[in-house]
Amino acid sequence: MRHDARRALALCVGLFVAASTTAGQLSRADIARRISPPLVVGEKPADTPAWPISSELTPDAGPVGWVFESIDLAPIPGFEGTPYNLLIQIDTTGQLLDVELLRQHEPVFLSGLGEAPLRDFLAQYAGLNLSQSITVSTAYSDRSNTRQSQSDRVVLDGVTKATASVRIANQTVLTAALAVARAQLGFAGPAQHTPPAEVREDRFEVRSFAQLLADGSIARLRLTHADVEALFAGTDGAGLDSSDASPDALVTELYVAYLNAPTLGRAILGDAGYTHLRGFLEPGQHAWWVATAGPDSLIDTHFVRGTSPERLSLQQHGTPFELRDFDTAPAPPPGAPALNAALVLRTSPLSGLDPAAEQTFELSFTRQRGQILPQRIHRSATLAYTPPADYFRLPPAPLPEWLIAWRERVVELSTIGLALLMLSIALTRPRWLSRSARRLRIFRLGFLAFTLIYIGWIAQGQLSIVQITGAIKTLAAGHALTSFLYDPVSLLIMAFTLLSFFIWGRGSFCGWLCPFGALQEFAAELGARLGLRARRLPPRVALALDRGRYGILLALVLSAALAPAMAERLVEVEPFKTAITVGFDRAWPFVLYALGLLALGAVYYKFFCRYLCPLGAAMVIGGKLRVLDWLPRRAECGQPCQTCRHRCAYDAIDRNGSIRYNDCFQCLDCVGIYHDEARCAPLLLYRRKGRRVGTIKSS
Template identity: 60%
Template sequence: MKQCSMLGWPAWPLWICILLTLSLGAQAGDLEQADIARRFPPPLRVAAKLTEVPAWPLNSELTPAGGPVGYVFESIDLAPIPGFEGTPFNLLIAIDAQGNFMSVEVLRQHEPVFLSGLGIGPLNEFVAQYAGKNLKQRITIANVYGERNRANTDSGKVVLDGVTKATASIHVVNQTVLASALAVARVRLGLATPGEHIPAEVRADTFEKKDFATLLKAGEIGYRQWRNAEVEALFSGSEGSGLDPLALREPDARFVDLYVAYLNAPTIGRALLGDAGYQKLMERLSPGQSAYWVATAGRLLLYDEDFVRGSVPARLTLSQDQVPLAARDADLELASPAGAPALASALILKTPELSGVDPGRPISIGLDIVREKGQVYPTRIRQTLTLDYRAPGRYFTYPPTPLPAWLVAWGARWPELAAIGLALVLLSVVLARPRWISIAPRRLAIFRRGFLAFTLLFIGWHAQGQLSIVQLTGAVKTLSAGQNLGSFLYDPVSLLLIAFTLLSFFVWGRGTFCGWLCPFGALQEFLALLAQRLHLKVKHLPPGLEVAMERGRYLLLGVLLLAAAFAPQVAESLVEVEPFKTSITLGFERSWPFVAWAAFLLLLSALYYKFFCRFICPLGAAITLGGRLRRWDWLPRRKECGQPCQTCRSRCEYDAIARDGHIIYDRCFQCLDCVGIYHDAQRCAPLIFHARKGRDFPLPRADGTHKAH
């Protein structure tokens, strides 16, 4: 097994620590019924928690017989979506019976930017914006890097103000609020779809005069017939078998004909209801509400003797996407449509106002058949006849399906992504062909300092692209909770940098990110340049201490990953050893202990070159391990390097060149200084010697003497 040369032990135990986290369980809600009651005083009353969905109904003393006026629930019970740090938010959400948000309250959160950075205030201000918004609206987040997405605002879209420096976290909050509220609305308010697409809209201006037979032949009226034998086969093998004497005597006779049609389309609605009836129905429907004409001919009726007009027929079920809807009778007087056969029963069913039914997609009509066996306490045996129906597409306009929220976040940040993408292409070209840029010291210095300035100012402080150990510990927490890493999609800049860094492991090793793309590393390098201008002498640690501290990074990484898996709250404190949030994410706008720690580390880095990167950084330790996937030794070496030439080694500020001349890639930050020296006839000692003497450097013999070439 390949050993970690810096550690003296294999790297694999660290990854086993991550796999062990998969055995941990999910979190549960925080509140009891009494806690909810304190938040919703009279005239509201909090009922017992429901069994079919973890929510508390809110009743009103003003309408004691009117049923729940709203529902309260904790998001962690319904949508435990991991945040940036890996722990789900827990929000207390209240919606009313019409699907309006009454309130959203933050109960628990572990996002680093809100814990001790920006504070909880901006998050509370953000969630307060949900009050009064409706689940039927498309709720999105404004792009805090500009108002580009506000230009697309339409009447059905609500844009909430985001929080600067917390873009990814705020997108997760929005998904948590909507997913948990929709889960309750589907169960308690009859919501049909989870709001991933916009329902089709009926074309009110499309009309063609047709009769019943034409509509039926074209499939615009759905139809199916069941014969007695087919119905009897449904009960075969059950206690209901053989209980219908007529079906046994006349198996080929008709049992029932079932019809269904979409009435909102003028061509169908006016044909079945007449012009006056159609107009009356449209006046009774709310915007977005659908109506379906359902009728039977034959032995079976749509309703039983206990049916009350305006209620939900007990025998009928209307569903979409396998979600049943409490469709009510529209309570309209119906005449038999012209040209229709003799009908046994007919109703108009209205979908619930909040249902979100998409009339352009298929629905199912279920009609129950109930047989009874026994006299005193009869056993009831039920079977359902199902008719699938889809109204013709020409009667609808189909709005484009909204993009997923994570993809919207990517689109909103395309300028930043484009700029960083071009920078990564440029960096790849330079690293792949480094000779031209590195052979001239001034040219290399200008390019390197310019790129590091871009990394610090644009990637770090503007685009908030500082990769962090929190992303690793957050991934551990997320996987341990049985969740996926989808929350990473809401931070496109970081995801782009992560992807590039992973690819760079195989080509150049750890130095690509640590040497060029880490904003905090760039800040340290600029401070080192300032110290040089101030004539501060760079200090060096004793070799033994240096090696011990390098190994300490791996120990710290292991402790953080284990803490994330088994003691998440401890991990939240331990990750503060990393000053990235203080110095880059928050731009030093933080309480003094954190600012003092970041300043102390920067001061050390001015005196000891890249001190934090080389001796403390746990993310750097993880990246160093990843760098061992490197396939090529891409830094060129001569046979004279280290034997006896020590030029590159003496000038390497990272101590990444061993005394024998080979590159210690675990320490290399890819500054390209040694590449420039290697190709420069004015700086490379073997080239200078050859130019002066006409022969190669004398190489040492085994006995310590030299031989010339």
């Protein structure tokens, strides 16, 4: 029972956390306070979590725009694991009117850079249209392309040191806004993953009606009485055909042709008619010639020009598109059969329909049963139409936002990749490098300088406990860890670190790839140059602090799962954001804390890394995956030789000479001593006595 109660409590807490991070926070009254008369806020429709905005001046005209919270439509986990919540306004043409920040939990904008850069970033969306391709520039991409004036592509200014965070914000804005646009404005449905095809204006040849019909440029649907009867089979409308015609007699022939293509448009409308049509079509708007022949007509005497024909509808990828009459009566094209009706129909300008993809036209039929309170039965026949591909130019599919981030940072990724290869060689074959203490010192300090300056301050590749707590929050909310893809440098280092766990343990990251760890090492170097005597904590104190790291890690993990707001404060135990991410450009309490830790590190070697770092505690746990004891030891190590133990600044060597890999930062000092006849006491002694060196033992 107690176990079941604990499970129930955990489930309730999890649901509360998930609900608190994915529910909108504004009421209708809150929205009303944000708009001015004559605009008024309506009730949310049942199918879309968005408020319609209408005008008191035109109450019957329908909404003039929509306002919605992004978290109701696009709860995309941020870098820290919690989604943004943005208030987004769009009008009926798909134009973004405003994007307001309601809530965010990105570490870099929480007392780091502050929210001002994020608000400046969001202000760039005003005036953009959802029909445009909107991407984000970074400090790593071509700044000359920023905020391009091209009508179909816009590149927004990014925020330095917040590359991943602003890309996630961009995905949030576009995903939420497009969801409302698809539901309420008739934009293309979610099945469309590539930009619509573009009509080739240079593609024209004179073709007859019969030729266009033969190659599929004009689609035809022929329906007989038997075909229509089959539509009503099994319904109350079956058998209600009052005609005496034979089953094979024609009911109607439906013709459809895509008019934007010059070959088709000129053949159907003539040169003057085609020029007239194109003069009225707006960018992104499509038009079709639709006609019927035979006894049954597409329209009747009640049809009003400029409206939508009741019997005809269009869908693509399951999304309906409104067809509206162009208010013109086209003459029958040469070679066409005798027609009883012909219309030029067009979509809205921002429909998002792809003219090169299959379009499904539906022609409806209605039968009536009974005289008093008659029952009407409706059925539709479908015509699938795909214009020939050579009428179009197919634009390349847009790259996903995360892949753009990877392409823009190819220089950083390549540079760091080469550095990781060099480090792997040094750790795998360390003998030549480490035998000379001077050579090892030059290499180590040079690599740590690269880690601090390039990986940390320039490429922003500092791994953090926030990535662990953020992953926990994201998974607890039922989302995938896709936010990691937006930070390719960190992901590369993360992947290398995970792989290194199996080979070297935790030390490859903590000893070589942590920018703040490198900064601490330089603090120790500065302390030595200033004449500060290096000190060591009493063993009991050191042990208590070492174990305390795991308590900090546990507290962070539990708070991330159960109390996310508390986790945001607790992660400040790490000084990484202060010292590395924003380069000490932060409020003075945070800067003072980071400098205090560095001052302690100048006296107590790598104090934060060894005694406080929760990420280091997680690295120790990951390091237990190590399959090899790769640091060589001799039988004489520890019995009686204590050289390596006394010189190990990390206190990672026991009295018996064995290596404690949980505490080892892989500085290679002991490897150099092991191979150096001038520093290794057993080698020096046996060489003098002419005896063999003792056997190697496992550590």
